[in-house]
Amino acid sequence: MRIEPISVKALRIVDAPTLDPITVILRDLGKGQGQVMIECYGSCWTAYWGAMGEDVTLRQFLVRVDLSYLVDRLQDPIRRNTRRSTEYLAKILVVVRAVLRAEEEEEKARPGSKCESCLGSGTEPCRDCGGSGWDPSLPSAEAQWSEQELETLRARGSAPAELNSIQPKGES
Numbered sequence: 530m531r532i533e534p535i536s537v538k539a540l541r542i543v544d545a546p547t548l549d550p551i552t553v554i555l556r557d558l559g560k561g562q563g564q565v566m567i568e569c570y571g572s573c574w575t576a577y578w579g580a581m582g583e584d585v586t587l588r589q590f591l592v593r594v595d596l597s598y599l600v601d602r603l604q605d606p607i608r609r610n611t612r613r614s615t616e617y618l619a620k621i622l623v624v625v626r627a628v629l630r631a632e633e634e635e636e637k638a639r640p641g642s643k644c645e646s647c648l649g650s651g652t653e654p655c656r657d658c659g660g661s662g663w664d665p666s667l668p669s670a671e672a673q674w675s676e677q678e679l680e681t682l683r684a685r686g687s688a689p690a691e692l693n694s695i696q697p698k699g700e701s
Contacts, residue, residue: 538588545624553625555587563587567603569621574603588629596622 535556542551549570556564561583566575576599581590591599600619604610 540628542624542628548621548624551621551624553628555591557587561585563590565591565603567621567625572617574605574618576602588633592626592629592633596626 538555538557540551540553540555542553545551552566552568554566558564561581562577562579563581563586564575564577565587566573568574578587578590581587585593596619599622600615603618603622604615
């Protein structure tokens with residue numbers, strides 16, 4: 530038997546509206562490969578992706594793919610999933626994605642970091658990367674969207690509007 534250490538990024542999200550604390554474990558396994566594990570109130574969801582795109586991190590992938598795809602991918606294919614369990618997972622994913630977007634924004638805002646549009650352009654960094662006109666007190670469009678997602682959750686206290694198109698596995 531051999532034991533190998535692994536590198537993971539673990540997050541604990543507390544005080545999300547209408548949700549218990551959420552634990553998120555991200556494992557980037559190489560170029561375009563990754564695994565996510567999400568736990569909330571004793572329920573756990575996990576998924577592995579072997580082909581996310583060559584230069585895409587797991588965090589970037591989770592933020593950019595469609596919410597309904599993530600819900601479908603993370604749900605248990607054997608167990609019959611109800612609309613309630615599907616909406617519960619989707620609420621959790623909205624919060625997780627908002628936190629991952631906020632982290633991405635913080636990383637972009639650090640002096641010397643560059644976003645995808647600035648990399649290799651040879652031009653001055655954009656506003657988000659600390660170029661002229663950069664003001665760290667002004668959120669970028671992605672950060673504003675994250676706040677809007679969270680505000681929607683706070684205001685409704687129920688499933689976000691984008692869940693209307695999501696159907697649980699096993700229901701027609």
